[in-house]
Amino acid sequence: TQLLEQSPQFLSIQEGENLTVYCNSSSVFSSLQWYRQEPGEGPVLLVTVVTGGEVKKLKRLTFQFGDARKDSSLHITAAQTGDTGLYLCAGVYNQGGKLIFGQGTELSVKP
Amino acid sequence: DAGVTQSPTHLIKTRGQQVTLRCSPKSGHDTVSWYQQALGQGPQFIFQYYEEEERQRGNFPDRFSGHQFPNYSSELNVNALLLGDSALYLCASSLRTFIQYFGAGTRLSVL
Numbered sequence: 482t483q484l485l486e487q488s489p490q491f492l493s494i495q496e497g498e499n500l501t502v503y504c505n506s507s508s509v510f511s512s513l514q515w516y517r518q519e520p521g522e523g524p525v526l527l528v529t530v531v532t533g534g535e536v537k538k539l540k541r542l543t544f545q546f547g548d549a550r551k552d553s554s555l556h557i558t559a560a561q562t563g564d565t566g567l568y569l570c571a572g573v574y575n576q577g578g579k580l581i582f583g584q585g586t587e588l589s590v591k592p
Numbered sequence: 593d594a595g596v597t598q599s600p601t602h603l604i605k606t607r608g609q610q611v612t613l614r615c616s617p618k619s620g621h622d623t624v625s626w627y628q629q630a631l632g633q634g635p636q637f638i639f640q641y642y643e644e645e646e647r648q649r650g651n652f653p654d655r656f657s658g659h660q661f662p663n664y665s666s667e668l669n670v671n672a673l674l675l676g677d678s679a680l681y682l683c684a685s686s687l688r689t690f691i692q693y694f695g696a697g698t699r700l701s702v703l
Contacts, residue, residue: 485634487634511690512690514690514691516694521696521699522696522697523596523682523684523694523695523696523697524635524682524694525694526691526692526693529690529691569634569635571634573690578640578648578690579625579637579640579648579650580625580627580635580637580684580690580692581637582627582634582635582636583634584633584634585632585633585634587632
């Protein structure tokens with residue numbers, strides 16, 4: 482059974498603070514995706530990482546894929562209230578196949 | 593360009609009833625995947641359809657069935673509804689890749 486452990490499950494911070502969300506598995510992914518989901522909406526794709534050691538930046542968000550392709554992290558610099566939402570990592574174990582999601586990190590950024 | 597559309601947005605059923613949810617993929621996409629998301633959890637893969645056939649299936653009972661039509665749209669059917677089937681049902685479409693785009697979902701409540 483392929484499992485993705487995401488941590489922390491909940492995070493409440495003040496505007497301007499930095500944070501990191503982790504996604505770990507004992508299995509190797511062919512790729513990993515990060516999504517953000519707001520209440521009443523479907524997940525929206527933020528980034529896809531494919532190569533071990535890959536780092537991608539999206540404005541204040543930095544995504545890293547572990548060298549062994551078993552883990553990933555999302556770092557947000559100087560969080561804003563608009564960053565509030567559910568962050569989901571999803572692993573892909575074969576091309577074109579199903580996504581295996583972590584349980585999500587509920588982020589609340591307070592003004 | 594319309595994204596993934598799902599209908600209905602909300603649905604209330606009673607135990608034992610049957611339900612059909614519908615999904616129209618993003619223009620140009622040929623693969624549809626269905627996920628179940630319980631409150632406070634990450635989405636769980638139900639099944640994936642490609643060329644009108646079920647290509648992969650997650651760990652869901654036979655009460656969950658689906659169909660894909662020649663125009664690539666899809667339906668998810670759930671028979672003999674249980675209270676535990678209450679969830680957000682998400683449809684995602686893709687074009688022969690692992691990058692999946694999600695609809696806003698159908699919120700199903702079973703009373």
